Amino acid sequence: MEVESSHTRSAAVFEPGLCKPVPTSATSTNSNRSVYSDITPGQDTHEPVDASVLVELKGTKEWVRRQLVEHKATQLARQQDVADNSTQEEVNASIVELQSQLQEQSTKLSVQELVLERLQCGDVLSKFLFDSPDSERTEEPSDKEKGKICDMVKKQNELVFELGKYHKDIQDLQENLDEVKKKSFEQQVRNRELMTLLQQRKEEQQQRSQEDSNDRVKMLESKLGEAMSEISRLQHIYQALMVGSQVHWAQDPDLQELMISLGTPPDI
Amino acid sequence: MAAEQESDMPEVLPGEILKPFNKMPCRDTATVLLVGSYGTGKQQLAKAMVDLCTDTGLKLQVRTTTSLPLPEENTDTRPRIDYIVFIIDLTNRLSFSTVKSAVQCVDVEYFLGRACFVVTNAKGTSDQCVEMEEVSRLADMYNTMYICGATKEGHPDERTTLANQLLRLVEVSAGRKNVSPLLLDLTCRQLSFQEEQPEFYTV
Numbered sequence: 001m002e003v004e005s006s007h008t009r010s011a012a013v014f015e016p017g018l019c020k021p022v023p024t025s026a027t028s029t030n031s032n033r034s035v036y037s038d039i040t041p042g043q044d045t046h047e048p049v050d051a052s053v054l055v056e057l058k059g060t061k062e063w064v065r066r067q068l069v070e071h072k073a074t075q076l077a078r079q080q081d082v083a084d085n086s087t088q089e090e091v092n093a094s095i096v097e098l099q100s101q102l103q104e105q106s107t108k109l110s111v112q113e114l115v116l117e118r119l120q121c122g123d124v125l126s127k128f129l130f131d132s133p134d135s136e137r138t139e140e141p142s143d144k145e146k147g148k149i150c151d152m153v154k155k156q157n158e159l160v161f162e163l164g165k166y167h168k169d170i171q172d173l174q175e176n177l178d179e180v181k182k183k184s185f186e187q188q189v190r191n192r193e194l195m196t197l198l199q200q201r202k203e204e205q206q207q208r209s210q211e212d213s214n215d216r217v218k219m220l221e222s223k224l225g226e227a228m229s230e231i232s233r234l235q236h237i238y239q240a241l242m243v244g245s246q247v248h249w250a251q252d253p254d255l256q257e258l259m260i261s262l263g264t265p266p267d268i
Numbered sequence: 269m270a271a272e273q274e275s276d277m278p279e280v281l282p283g284e285i286l287k288p289f290n291k292m293p294c295r296d297t298a299t300v301l302l303v304g305s306y307g308t309g310k311q312q313l314a315k316a317m318v319d320l321c322t323d324t325g326l327k328l329q330v331r332t333t334t335s336l337p338l339p340e341e342n343t344d345t346r347p348r349i350d351y352i353v354f355i356i357d358l359t360n361r362l363s364f365s366t367v368k369s370a371v372q373c374v375d376v377e378y379f380l381g382r383a384c385f386v387v388t389n390a391k392g393t394s395d396q397c398v399e400m401e402e403v404s405r406l407a408d409m410y411n412t413m414y415i416c417g418a419t420k421e422g423h424p425d426e427r428t429t430l431a432n433q434l435l436r437l438v439e440v441s442a443g444r445k446n447v448s449p450l451l452l453d454l455t456c457r458q459l460s461f462q463e464e465q466p467e468f469y470t471v
Contacts, residue, residue, distance in 0.1 A: 060295060066443045067293055073450075074289055074377065099454045106451050 125149070228266050235262040284337035287375040288382055291348035297327045298442035299347045300434070304355030305334055305366040309388060309419025309427075313355070316431035317438075326439065335366060336373035351438045352383040355419065356403055358396040359389045364403070371410060381449030382441045385414035386430065413456045 129146060239262045242249055249255035286301075300317065302310045314330040321328040329347065338346070352374060357363040367385070374383065385407055390400065407414045417430030441449045 062446075063295055063443055066446070066448070070443070070448060071289060073448075102451060102454060106447075 125153070224268070228268075231266045235266070238262050284340075285373055285375050286336065286338065286349060286352070286378065288349065288377050293348055293350070293443065294327075296325060296444075297329070297347070298350045298438050298444075299329045299331060300438050301349045301352045302330060302332045302355060303334075303336060303352060303367065303370045304332075304357070305360065305363040307360060308355040308357045308363050310355060312421060312427060313353075313386075313419040313431060313434075316427050317435055320428070320431050320435055324435075324439075326442070326444065328435075328438070336370040350382065350442045351434075352378055353434060354383065354385045355388065356385060356398065356414075357388045358398045358400070358403070361397050364398045368406065371406070379410045379412045381437075381451075381453030383410075383412055384434075384437065385412060386419070386434075387414050387416045388419050390416040413453075 129149060239259065242255070242259060242262075247255065249259050302314060304310050310332040314332060317330055318328055331346075331349070354367045354370060355363065356367050385403065387400075387403055389396065403414060415430065415433060417433075418426035419430065420427075437449075437452070439445055440447055440452050
């Protein structure tokens with residue numbers, strides 16, 4: 001068994017700036033953190049070091065909290081007994097329910113965290129831009145810094161608006177797609193019904209044509225039989241007529257041929 | 269390990285089963301175990317994952333093995349295994365049987381978002397001796413996802429993409445992201461049954 005490991009530089013900090021509670025996405029926290037490290041006034045050289053240490057500690061705290069939650073959840077799961085006599089379907093149904101509950105709770109928590117983050121950001125931003133200088137701060141933030149922040153806020157607004165538009169477009173497209181899928185499904189169901197009907201009709205038709213042909217043959221055969229018996233009756237009648245008329249049919253070749261043909265039974 | 273019939277499979281002792289929660293986790297550290305027979309490209313994949321990690325601040329340790337259970341002598345020094353990757357090569361029957369026997373030595377908790385199957389040589393069916401259906405049946409049995417990719421030298425981009433995907437999963441299972449592995453597993457596969465689609469008749 002072989003082992004490979006990576007060598008890292010000093011740990012890159014993903015974690016948020018001072019004013020945010022929980023890291024949710026690395027990109028947003030990185031960009032916001034850079035704003036504060038550039039613009040936050042009145043900082044001396046020791047503060048950035050303290051900030052990174054605090055951030056590291058916060059990250060560690062969150063990591064420990066997540067590990068604790070996971071371990072507790074595992075422990076709870078191990079303590080629960082699944083009834084042995086439950087069927088596969090019951091187990092699957094309970095798994096589906098639990099999965100949907102987990103998804104719901106996670107979504108709620110994420111939304112709450114996002115809302116809290118935005119409120120805190122907004123609060124700090126408004127304090128930074130609009131509050132009058134107090135005894136703790138030595139100087140007011142310069143117009144240049146304010147202008148920078150205002151531009152960023154404007155850009156954020158534009159991006160959010162665009163995002164909203166895209167979201168709405170995607171929602172509309174999704175609705176259309178769902179409708180089309182539903183229609184296609186209904187169409188497939190109708191097609192299937194029609195195909196079964198068609199197949200049934202075809203089978204019926206085949207059956208009928210077979211029966212018909214049987215009946216027809218029998219009818220034709222009976223007609224043929226009748227015709228044959230009629231012919232033989234007529235033959236006998238002619239024969240009797242010729243014999244009864246005392247004509248010398250043997251002397252005439254035509255009559256002779258006729259007599260002989262009347263004697264042969266009809267054959268097809 | 270030679271290919272064995274299921275009836276000849278040696279019984280796995282409880283102590284040999286790999287468990288995710290029997291050791292303490294480490295901050296900013298993750299350990300991945302790649303399980304696969306010889307020739308499945310474990311070394312190249314391990315190198316790709318380690319190379320991608322150098323900028324992220326994560327101390328990644330990649331361990332490779334050709335079979336499970338792991339040897340007892342390293343049990344004390346071995347760190348907690350955060351993620352297990354089972355590598356199946358569709359052109360190598362032995363790799364599939366190795367994985368089939370290895371999954372029995374892994375605790376069920378790994379199959380809740382801390383393990384996955386990687387399928388290589390999935391393109392081109394001429395050389396394949398393992399059916400994709402068999403792999404998908406195995407993945408369904410263990411309720412775990414499988415990723416198709418390439419691990420060998422001829423496909424560096426695909427290998428990097430695969431390493432990226434695995435790294436994201438490893439970060440989640442190591443607790444680096446604000447998402448639990450179970451939640452991620454939930455989004456990958458759900459046990460909801462969709463209405464059966466009607467078949468087309470041909471007349």
